[in-house]
Amino acid sequence: MVSEKWVCGTSRIAGCRFSIYPLSGDFVSIIEDALKKTNTSKVWMLTDDVSTCVRGRMSQVFDVVHAIFAHAAASGEHVVFSGTFSIGCPGDSSGDVYMSEDDVRLNEPPPGVDTAAQFALYPLNAPGYMGMIADAVEAAKSLGTFSGSVHYASRLDGSANDVFRTLEQVFAKAADEVSHLVMTATLSCNSPSPKPVRKSAGEAMAR
Numbered sequence: 552m553v554s555e556k557w558v559c560g561t562s563r564i565a566g567c568r569f570s571i572y573p574l575s576g577d578f579v580s581i582i583e584d585a586l587k588k589t590n591t592s593k594v595w596m597l598t599d600d601v602s603t604c605v606r607g608r609m610s611q612v613f614d615v616v617h618a619i620f621a622h623a624a625a626s627g628e629h630v631v632f633s634g635t636f637s638i639g640c641p642g643d644s645s646g647d648v649y650m651s652e653d654d655v656r657l658n659e660p661p662p663g664v665d666t667a668a669q670f671a672l673y674p675l676n677a678p679g680y681m682g683m684i685a686d687a688v689e690a691a692k693s694l695g696t697f698s699g700s701v702h703y704a705s706r707l708d709g710s711a712n713d714v715f716r717t718l719e720q721v722f723a724k725a726a727d728e729v730s731h732l733v734m735t736a737t738l739s740c741n742s743p744s745p746k747p748v749r750k751s752a753g754e755a756m757a758r
């Protein structure tokens with residue numbers, strides 16, 4: 552029998568562990584200012600020397616993570632974000648007090664800069680996972696952000712607002728269908744690198 556300790560959590564607390572990497576000599580103040588400018592009063596949050604972890608209602612987690620990225624992006628520097636979103640993680644309940652917050656968002660992220668993203672959805676213990684991934688791609692297409700499949704991920708391009716709206720929508724839909732879900736995302740803005748040339752709709756050219 553599976554030990555009860557390792558059964559998927561029944562709490563719908565969501566979370567994201569992420570780092571932002573400003574490729575700038577000013578990286579310390581860009582990170583610290585982005586964290587300070589964001590209203591985090593409806594989430595559990597802890598920052599250390601490697602990353603920041605935000606936990607709470609799904610809407611509030613996306614609001615806070617989006618705002619932190621957008622504030623860093625507004626510096627105009629090339630900023631990279633790398634994060635893992637999760638819901639239904641066994642044992643993830645110590646922040647349940649934040650689940651009694653409402654869904655009213657506290658942040659108005661600055662206007663979204665053009666952002667490139669690669670995300671991957673991992674529905675755990677779900678035999679229908681390929682269908683769920685296909686649904687996520689269809690949702691991104693409807694939102695106008697999908698810009699191709701690459702090995703192990705799907706690519707999104709658009710404003711930071713559009714990219715975060717897509718990430719939240721695909722995560723929320725998949726979370727309705729599976730008890731434990733993980734999504735990874737890497738975002739990049741203000742990059743001096745040209746976007747990849749596409750051979751045809753959706754296919755990035757290998758270099």
Ligand SMILES: Cc1ncc(C[n+]2csc(CCO)c2C)c(N)n1
Pocket residue numbers: 569570571572578579582583598599600601602603
């Ligand atoms: C979102 C986020 N949280 C924490 C770090 C780790 N980190 C690296 S430099 C720095 C500022 C000086 O301590 C911090 C906190 C990160 N990169 N991004």
